[in-house]
Amino acid sequence: MRNSAPPLVLDGVTKRFGSRTAVDQVSLQIEEGEIFALLGPNGAGKTTLISCVTGLARATSGRIEVFGHDVVRAYRTTRRLVGLVPQEINFDPFFTPRESLLNQMGFMGCPPDPEWVDTLLKTFALYDRREAYTRSLSGGMKRRLLVAKALVHRPRLLFLDEPTAGVDVQLRQDLWTEVLRLKREGTTIILTTHYLEEAQQLADRIGMIRDGRLLVVDDRANLMNRHHEAAKVRLTLAGPLSRVPEGIQGVLSTPTELEAAWHTPEELERVIARVRYHVDIVDLQVRQVTLEDVFLQMMAPGQHGPAADSSPGASS
Amino acid sequence: MRGWNGVAAATLLRKEVRRFTKVWLQTVLSPLVTTSLYFLVFGVALGSRLRTVDGVPYVNYVVPGLVMLAMISNSFLNSSSSLFQSKVNGTYVDLLVAPLGAQEMLYAYAVAALIRGHLVAVMVWAVAVTFIGFELSHPAWTLFFSVAVCLTFGALGLVVAIWAEKFDQLAVVPNFVLTPLTFLGGVFYSVDMLPSPWNAVSAANPMLYMVNGLRFGIIGISDVPVLRCAAVVLPCAVAANLAAWALLRSGTKFRT
Numbered sequence: 001m002r003n004s005a006p007p008l009v010l011d012g013v014t015k016r017f018g019s020r021t022a023v024d025q026v027s028l029q030i031e032e033g034e035i036f037a038l039l040g041p042n043g044a045g046k047t048t049l050i051s052c053v054t055g056l057a058r059a060t061s062g063r064i065e066v067f068g069h070d071v072v073r074a075y076r077t078t079r080r081l082v083g084l085v086p087q088e089i090n091f092d093p094f095f096t097p098r099e100s101l102l103n104q105m106g107f108m109g110c111p112p113d114p115e116w117v118d119t120l121l122k123t124f125a126l127y128d129r130r131e132a133y134t135r136s137l138s139g140g141m142k143r144r145l146l147v148a149k150a151l152v153h154r155p156r157l158l159f160l161d162e163p164t165a166g167v168d169v170q171l172r173q174d175l176w177t178e179v180l181r182l183k184r185e186g187t188t189i190i191l192t193t194h195y196l197e198e199a200q201q202l203a204d205r206i207g208m209i210r211d212g213r214l215l216v217v218d219d220r221a222n223l224m225n226r227h228h229e230a231a232k233v234r235l236t237l238a239g240p241l242s243r244v245p246e247g248i249q250g251v252l253s254t255p256t257e258l259e260a261a262w263h264t265p266e267e268l269e270r271v272i273a274r275v276r277y278h279v280d281i282v283d284l285q286v287r288q289v290t291l292e293d294v295f296l297q298m299m300a301p302g303q304h305g306p307a308a309d310s311s312p313g314a315s316s
Numbered sequence: 317m318r319g320w321n322g323v324a325a326a327t328l329l330r331k332e333v334r335r336f337t338k339v340w341l342q343t344v345l346s347p348l349v350t351t352s353l354y355f356l357v358f359g360v361a362l363g364s365r366l367r368t369v370d371g372v373p374y375v376n377y378v379v380p381g382l383v384m385l386a387m388i389s390n391s392f393l394n395s396s397s398s399l400f401q402s403k404v405n406g407t408y409v410d411l412l413v414a415p416l417g418a419q420e421m422l423y424a425y426a427v428a429a430l431i432r433g434h435l436v437a438v439m440v441w442a443v444a445v446t447f448i449g450f451e452l453s454h455p456a457w458t459l460f461f462s463v464a465v466c467l468t469f470g471a472l473g474l475v476v477a478i479w480a481e482k483f484d485q486l487a488v489v490p491n492f493v494l495t496p497l498t499f500l501g502g503v504f505y506s507v508d509m510l511p512s513p514w515n516a517v518s519a520a521n522p523m524l525y526m527v528n529g530l531r532f533g534i535i536g537i538s539d540v541p542v543l544r545c546a547a548v549v550l551p552c553a554v555a556a557n558l559a560a561w562a563l564l565r566s567g568t569k570f571r572t
Contacts, residue, residue, distance in 0.1 A: 056412050058567070089406075090410070091405065091407065092402070095331075103410075105327075106327025106328070108324070108414050109415050149410070
């Protein structure tokens with residue numbers, strides 16, 4: 001019977017390596033069935049945090065619970081519930097993809113289920129190479145095998161640690177299609193990626209981490225709205241303007257090029273109307289706020305992120 | 317020790333056995349050929365020029381020592397190379413994320429080492445039997461020493477694999493510790509044949525008790541009383557397995 005405890009609760013989790021603090025007092029709650037993107041630059045502490053949950057590392061202090069079970073005291077229970085696609089490709093050169101999946105299934109404590117293994121091999125387009133040695137697989141195939149291995153015990157909480165690093169566009173699309181299918185089936189997913197557009201498209205909520213500290217956690221829409229001031233419209237004018245028309249926040253990069261800021265669609269319409277009052281518009285380029293804008297702003301030196309967070313159960 | 321994941325333990329054991337059987341030329345045939353050559357050269361060819369040792373023909377005398385040599389090196393190499401390779405190629409992650417305790421890991425690696433050690437040893441012995449005929453004086457003692465020694469070196473292999481950072485370090489122990497100590501432990505001679513003080517120095521070598529324990533089991537003679545051999549071998553097995561278990565449990569050099 002499924003319990004109602006959240007898939008993951010982190011409470012004041014800290015991980016130190018000697019004098020270096022890799023994860024610093026991180027508190028976070030993940031909701032069942034969501035896709036949560038954990039973003040941050042290299043060395044921010046994303047993988048270390050994931051490692052503390054999955055058993056690859058031990059937190060120095062703090063509490064980590066998976067579906068209400070402590071990851072240290074009840075590690076046998078929590079590891080059965082968690083799947084991990086690690087950042088680094090690993091493979092056992094002695095075994096075939098099929099054997100690797102059956103081995104992993106056994107390690108996770110599940111009796112062999114060749115039918116399910118074959119389903120996974122087909123899902124990840126590895127069935128034709130099921131009896132080949134894994135060392136002979138391409139990089140993309142090895143990456144897909146990692147994902148299949150992480151799913152072989154049907155985890156309820158799945159960590160994807162940069163699963164699309166170095167893979168081609170088609171594979172990325174296939175992988176995200178599969179991730180969305182898993183989400184529909186109720187799997188909770190936590191992913192890290194450097195492809196921010198992927199996080200923007202997929203994630204229900206986003207957390208940003210820098211220097212081991214969780215700077216912000218919010219849902220995607222709120223996060224984008226918070227930083228809406230970054231939206232711009234670039235207007236190419238039919239004739240020159242001597243100055244920016246009154247009521248418009250913007251700059252003239254040339255007498256016929258105006259870049260103006262806008263916050264709401266109504267304001268954008270107003271900006272366009274005011275400019276057209278003075279001169280015709282030849283071309284118009286609207287640049288929406290992207291997650292990358294938000295990310296860069298959050299990661300800028302001296303930026304400590306919003307002090308408060310709108311998400312329940314989350315704090316920085 | 318909390319819990320026992322039987323499915324995981326059985327899977328890891330099966331995987332470890334399959335690992336060495338998949339490369340049987342290297343893991344089974346190669347040591348069989350090497351040890352059989354020792355037997356043919358030192359036992360059959362040179363042995364015919366030597367007299368008996370403790371009333372036993374020399375060729376018969378060397379067989380238990382060579383069987384023990386095969387057991388020690390193969391059980392050690394099986395666990396050490398497997399765990400070290402998983403450290404190098406990153407597949408140890410598969411074990412760390414699994415609901416797998418130190419006891420299951422120790423069981424699987426040590427028993428796989430025992431199986432490879434016995435497989436090669438039995439084949440070496442079978443080669444010898446074709447020359448000298450079948451002889452097994454004390455089956456129970458033979459089994460006791462063979463099992464205890466394989467479990468000892470299977471566990472020591474894990475300890476060394478955990479400690480080693482590179483392949484060189486992995487090779488140090490078999491090349492500079494195990495093989496010399498085994499050779500000096502009376503594989504080819506009786507310690508009574510050594511001049512003083514070397515016969516006394518040999519008494520500090522645990523391999524002496526392993527070789528002589530198995531020699532007593534197979535051909536019924538030993539330089540050391542069999543109970544004293546057992547009194548050394550059993551604590552060695554327990555200590556090696558406890559050390560390996562403690563290291564696996566602590567996650568030393570694996571779990572950060």
